[in-house]
Amino acid sequence: MGVFRDAMEQALALRGMAPKTCSAYLSWVRRLVRFCRVVPDQLTTEHVRAFLLHLTQERKLSFSTFNQALNAARFFFVEVLKRPFVVEGFRYQKPPRRLPVVMNDDEVSRLLAAAASLRDRALLETGYATGMRVSEVTRLLITDLDSGRMAIRVDQGKGRKDRYVMLSQSLLETLRAYWRESKPKGFLFPGLGGTKPLCVSAAQKAFDRARLQAGIQKPVSFHTLRHSFATHLIENGTSVRTIQALLGHRSLQTTERYMHLAQNYLHQTTSPLDRLRKETPA
Known part of the structure; x- marks a missing residue:
């Protein structure tokens, strides 16, 4: 990703993102670019839509992981590419509410x-x-x-x-x-x-x-x-x-x-x- 990676790292730093969040977002954008086989500034929301469909239908990711990928793509478009981000038909997935296991x-x-x-x-x-x-x-x-x-x-x-x-x-x-x-x-x-x-x-x-x-x-x-x-x-x-x-x-x-x-x-x-x-x- 080169210059785009540097720009994203700077944008993440300016937003004060936690180190783990920065690492996760960079990883998702790399995977998005690799999946779409285009240079980062040629990405479109249709590319993102195809990538998210792949994650949902084939990879069957958890709700929280899917939402993280969506957040990363949104951040890259808005903060790095300076473009609007609207992916029709995709919203943050709401995970089922499960109660944690406890020990007596x-x-x-x-x-x-x-x-x-x-x-x-x-x-x-x-x-x-x-x-x-x-x-x-x-x-x-x-x-x-x-x-x-x-x-x-x-x-x-x-x-x-x-x-x-x-x-x-x-x-x-x-x-x-x-x-x-x-x-x-x-x-x-x-x-x-x-x-x-x-x-x-x-x-x-x-x-x-x-x-x-x-x-x-x-x-x-x-x-x-x-x-x-x-x-x-x-x-x-x-x-x-x-x-x-x-x-x-x-x-x-x-x-x-x-x-x-x-x-x-x-x-x-x-x-x-x-x-x-x-x-x-x-």
């Missing part, structure tokens, strides 16, 4: 007990005790922990927003034991060499090792710790607004889905069938 108290306890090392246990406990995303956990600095205020600073989380989460006494004890053993410097969970954070895939592997050792059969991942954190807080009576702030959600609606996962409202609600049987004489 027993499964979380078994998972933590099955951690292969003290570092792995500290990593997993941090995810569950704070509800942080795995990328936020791995990027933590030692200086982000404030034991005086019992808080952890999340620096530039998703959406480039700072926030604070609670530092529980139990987690603090584990982290202190981990620090005495490993003596990390800079990053709380450093990767190989100690100068960069632990990669997300290494954190997920630590989770998978513990999951297999604990015999947990559910389709869970490190991110499930975040879902479990929010669900268990709701079951303990924490307000949705508080959980929204802890998770760093922009929309309250995103947080409210955890109310459907909490079991207390299920157990506290009487089925109409039970009521009917109580009222019907034997």
Whole structure:
């Protein structure tokens, strides 16, 4: 793409796009150009339409991936080529609303007990005790922990927003034991060499090792710790607004889905069938 790649990189930088978004958009435009076999400035919306049909009908991409490809094409046309972007018949696809899988108290306890090392246990406990995303956990600095205020600073989380989460006494004890053993410097969970954070895939592997050792059969991942954190807080009576702030959600609606996962409202609600049987004489 040459000069067009440079122009798109500059446009993405000016818009303040996250690095992952920049990489994804550039990749989609490269695939669009390769599929259409034209130079970038000769692309038309009909080319885009054919490419999107290919993604939908042959590649059968997920809703979110399709929307990302559409966004990338729109960005390239509007911000780089300076052309209007109208593709008739194509709109952003709305994914089905699915509730995430969560672990119960027993499964979380078994998972933590099955951690292969003290570092792995500290990593997993941090995810569950704070509800942080795995990328936020791995990027933590030692200086982000404030034991005086019992808080952890999340620096530039998703959406480039700072926030604070609670530092529980139990987690603090584990982290202190981990620090005495490993003596990390800079990053709380450093990767190989100690100068960069632990990669997300290494954190997920630590989770998978513990999951297999604990015999947990559910389709869970490190991110499930975040879902479990929010669900268990709701079951303990924490307000949705508080959980929204802890998770760093922009929309309250995103947080409210955890109310459907909490079991207390299920157990506290009487089925109409039970009521009917109580009222019907034997």
